[in-house]
Amino acid sequence: xxxxxxxxxxxxxxxxxxxxxxxxxxxxxxxxxxxxxxxxxxxxxxxxxxxxxxxxxxxxxxxxxxxxxxxxxxxxxxxxxxxxxxxxxxxxxxxxxxxxxxxxxxxxxxxxxxxxxxxxxxxxxxxxxxxxxxxx
Numbered sequence: 001x002x003x004x005x006x007x008x009x010x011x012x013x014x015x016x017x018x019x020x021x022x023x024x025x026x027x028x029x030x031x032x033x034x035x036x037x038x039x040x041x042x043x044x045x046x047x048x049x050x051x052x053x054x055x056x057x058x059x060x061x062x063x064x065x066x067x068x069x070x071x072x073x074x075x076x077x078x079x080x081x082x083x084x085x086x087x088x089x090x091x092x093x094x095x096x097x098x099x100x101x102x103x104x105x106x107x108x109x110x111x112x113x114x115x116x117x118x119x120x121x122x123x124x125x126x127x128x129x130x131x132x133x134x135x136x
Contacts, residue, residue, distance in 0.1 A: 002110055005122050008131040012118045013111045018081070020135070022090065023107050023115060024048045025083035027067045030074060030103070036083070040067060052133040057126035060133075064123065068116045072104030079106055 003014040014020050028036045028044060037044040042060035046052045052060055076096055081088045100106050107115035126133045 004136060005118065006134045006136070007122050007126045008129050010122065010125055012113070012122065013109050014115065014118070014135070015110045019107075019110075021083075022079065022081045025080040026071065026078075026103060026106075028083055029080045029086075030078065031067050031070050043067065047133060047135055050135050052123075052126065052135075054126045054130045054132050057123045057133065061120065061123040061127070064116065064119055068104050071106075072102050074103045076100050076103060076106050078103055 001017065003017055003020045004011050005014050006012075015023075024044060027040065032039040032044070040063040042052060042056045043063045046056055047060060077094065079090065080086065081090050096106070104116070105114060109115055109118055122133055125131070
């Protein structure tokens, strides 16, 4: 089962549910010192929950860019697989591509695309087309 992100007629594969949870867990741990959704509410409390209203697309885009800038400065070893179980590790452990140099480029969709780029495109489309983003 693969989670997809959709806006209008655009649908992009994101990855397995555990991978999606890891992406958001990593963002929360490293970008939200006061807990899930405390600093990036549109990404964490709307998009992660399955629907981001198009009116929230531009604020979510700003949050996404802030998260990316933060994660660009952290090593891949700082990945959080599951915020509820911080001892858990990705199924591939530390066996990652040499091209992965930070958490900012760690997350690649099941179709081989950078997750930050996928989400940026979807959020821009949402704002321009006045269509909600659905994560399912």
